[in-house]
Amino acid sequence: MSKQELEVVDQTGGCCPGLTSAPLDAEQAVDLAKVFKALGDPVRLRLLSMIASRDGGEVCVCEMTPAFELSQPTISHHLKLLRQAGLIDCERRGTWVYYWALPAALDRLASVLRAPLSAGATT
Amino acid sequence: MSKQELEVVDQTGGCCPGLTSAPLDAEQAVDLAKVFKALGDPVRLRLLSMIASRDGGEVCVCEMTPAFELSQPTISHHLKLLRQAGLIDCERRGTWVYYWALPAALDRLASVLRAPLSAGATT
DNA sequence: GCCATGGATCGAAGAACGTCAAGATAGAAG
DNA sequence: CTTCTATCTTGACGTTCTTCGATCCATGGC
Numbered sequence: 001m002s003k004q005e006l007e008v009v010d011q012t013g014g015c016c017p018g019l020t021s022a023p024l025d026a027e028q029a030v031d032l033a034k035v036f037k038a039l040g041d042p043v044r045l046r047l048l049s050m051i052a053s054r055d056g057g058e059v060c061v062c063e064m065t066p067a068f069e070l071s072q073p074t075i076s077h078h079l080k081l082l083r084q085a086g087l088i089d090c091e092r093r094g095t096w097v098y099y100w101a102l103p104a105a106l107d108r109l110a111s112v113l114r115a116p117l118s119a120g121a122t123t
Numbered sequence: 124m125s126k127q128e129l130e131v132v133d134q135t136g137g138c139c140p141g142l143t144s145a146p147l148d149a150e151q152a153v154d155l156a157k158v159f160k161a162l163g164d165p166v167r168l169r170l171l172s173m174i175a176s177r178d179g180g181e182v183c184v185c186e187m188t189p190a191f192e193l194s195q196p197t198i199s200h201h202l203k204l205l206r207q208a209g210l211i212d213c214e215r216r217g218t219w220v221y222y223w224a225l226p227a228a229l230d231r232l233a234s235v236l237r238a239p240l241s242a243g244a245t246t
Numbered sequence: 247g248c249c250a251t252g253g254a255t256c257g258a259a260g261a262a263c264g265t266c267a268a269g270a271t272a273g274a275a276g
Numbered sequence: 277c278t279t280c281t282a283t284c285t286t287g288a289c290g291t292t293c294t295t296c297g298a299t300c301c302a303t304g305g306c
Contacts, residue, residue, distance in 0.1 A: 019229065024172040029165035036168070040160030041294080042152035049147040061253065074295055076254055095252055095303055106142065110237040113229045164264080184283065197265055199284055218273055218282055248306080255300070263292070270285070276278085 018112050038085035044078045051101045058098035161208035167201045174224045181221035
């Protein structure tokens with residue numbers, strides 16, 4: 001896996017500490033909450049899952065919309081929220097728009113949630 | 124029959140396939156979204172962090188309330204939501220109420236978010 | 247140029263959420 | 277039993293979210 005050009009580990013200002021290592025400060029909490037809020041809707045979770053489970057490829061909007069019993073503007077709206085949360089990105093290619101996942105964002109969240117391996121009673 | 128035989132909690136098995144391994148079905152998405160929604164508020168994230176970063180011990184409400192510029196009922200409300208999401212639990216002990224984290228819930232979420240280590244992560 | 251198609255944006259209706267003040271409940275101390 | 281402290285619950289208010297229909301923008305084909 002290729003690394004980004006950022007060698008520092010705390011680039012996002014909330015990436016590293018983790019929920020379980022120390023109390024989150026207010027600013028980190030606001031930042032993280034935005035991303036978790038984006039995941040706090042079943043439609044967005046399914047959209048993200050559809051996209052992220054195709055790590056190699058993109059998913060066309062025209063493929064996602066009919067998978068839900070929702071209007072096209074609603075799907076578009078949810079995709080926008082996922083994009084604003086930094087979880088996915090998209091590109092127009094001809095007539096169609098393709099979305100792909102940004103795995104680093106998911107990894108960051110997982111790291112925040114995952115208790116340190118040595119957590120618990122260390123003594 | 125309340126619970127089906129789906130008691131396997133193996134993170135790679137039937138319970139938590141993970142966002143990135145296959146598209147989430149609607150029911151799983153609704154279930155997961157409830158937990159992520161509980162994390163989608165900065166106050167709740169900080170509360171959970173305060174509690175979870177003391178894995179060995181509990182945190183008294185009397186210790187959490189003054190950490191926020193919010194009324195005590197509001198804190199109580201957020202703690203209730205975290206408890207309903209299965210992220211924390213509590214017990215009254217004398218005059219005070221103590222909360223502690225349920226690390227298995229956090230682990231489950233992390234597993235859902237984390238791309239499968241051996242499969243698909245080809246970036 | 248014109249039209250058809252895929253997607254995004256706008257504005258509005260209804261539901262859900264975060265917050266507080268006021269009241270209720272549980273235990274401790276006198 | 278009464279009172280006090282710590283916490284939870286209730287009811288209400290304003291804000292935010294989800295969803296939709298209608299409309300607009302971008303691209304490709306004629």
